[in-house]
Amino acid sequence: MSRRAFLIVLDSVGIGGAPDAASFGDEGADTVGHIRKATGVRLSNLDALGLAAAQKLAKGEAAEAPGMWGAATEVSRGKDTPSGHWELAGVPVPWDWHYFPQVEGCFPAELVARIRDLAGTDGILGNRPASGTAIIDAEGARHIETGWPIVYTSTDSVVQIAAHEDAFGLDRLLTLCARLAPDLHAMKVGRVIARPFVGQPGDFRRTPRRRDYAIAPPAPTLCDWVQAAGGRVNAVGKIGDIFSMRGIDRVDKGTDAELLDHLAARLDDAPGGSLTFANFVEFDSEYGHRRDPQGYARHLQWFDAALPRLLGAMRDGDMLVVTADHGNDPTFRGTDHTRERVPVLVAGLGDGALGHVAFADVGASVAAHLGVAGDGPGRSFL
Ligand SMILES: O=P(O)(O)O[C@H]1O[C@H](CO)[C@@H](O)[C@H]1O
Ligand SMILES: [Mn+2]
Ligand SMILES: [Mn+2]
Secondary structure, three states, X not given: OOOEEEEEEEOOOOOOOOOOHHHHOOOOOOHHHHHHXXXXXXOHHHHHHOHHHXXXXXXXXXXXXXXXXXXXXXXXXXXXXXXXXXXXXXXXXXXXXXXXXXXXXXXXXXXXXXXXXXXXXXXXXXXXXXXXXXXXXXXXXXXXXHOOOEEEEOOXXXXXXEEEHHHHHHHHHHHHHHHHHHHHHHOXXXXXXXXXXXXXXXXXXXXXXXXXXXXXXXXXXHHHHHHHOOOOEEEEOOHHHHOOOOOOOEEEOOOHXXXXXHHHHHHHHOOOOOEEEEEEOHHHHHHHOOOOHHHHHHHHHHHHHHHHHHHHOOOOOEEEEEEOOOEOOOOOOOOOOEOXXXXXXXXXXXXXXXXXXXXXXXXXXXXXXXXOOOXXXXXXXX
């Protein structure tokens, strides 16, 4: 029997209960719990895999349910996408990220000068922490007038550059971000993100051609382990960006709806020994950061309705894991991620509650399932 693994990250679908939430200012945050409360959304297929039980466990309540489910706790000191994904892939982040101050004029003068040089402009717009959709509404018209890039940060370790695909140029934006990224990685800034948008003043829209230039993981991850053992690694969504393409053989991108088709295609054609690693980002980018519980609930329902199609395409020897990288409670103050535990829902390997596990145990378990050698602090729960 040839074994395959499918690791699916629902970006930001946290379940509360992180023991260190208070130190992030996130005590009480609970993405799925608060969405259920606010909207009454029913997630029967996810619950059949153990989501509701994992939610209880995350908050220290007793829970019993069939299936192979647990709640995972993060140890990396960031509540961001790279930290979450790398740790799920077996490698916690050993360093402190560099964050920009949450004030107007957040970027140091040398960095502003470097961006101006690389962009070939006399100035930049933004230079403050912001929500990405709000800042293109506020600065988009001036951006078109001046040609200056819109540069902003958030409470994550990130520099984001928004520019109009036609007025500024998509390739020009991507080149700017690619050239800037090494300087920022050297400062332990996790990512430079290109945020292309289109439209006119009053009607600007971001496009799916976003591109993340992430610092490389601190050590070989699950993706490298699988590749080193001769297995193929398929990335669905922004996984390739998050891992700086380390240990990745194939990338398929698109909207979440398109990614679902890519994932289904990999269920159909992925060879034995392979890992397919998927990230569905719209939970986070379209609903969590936008503090839209109704939209978030609809997207959860969309994934819940898609699950039978995915589970029905599994073969003997397949392991499929549904998990998340951090929280982004749309009912919580602010517009940023929230420190939370995440669900670990395993399909294909029968029943057996996992209880509390570490993020890194997910990577170790996928490696164990595929029979590849791993490394790091993770312990297989299989
Ligand atoms: O508001 P937008 O641009 O969506 O930014 C969000 O997306 C970034 C990367 O996930 C985060 O740092 C967060 O601030
Ligand atoms: Mn994320
Ligand atoms: Mn985010």
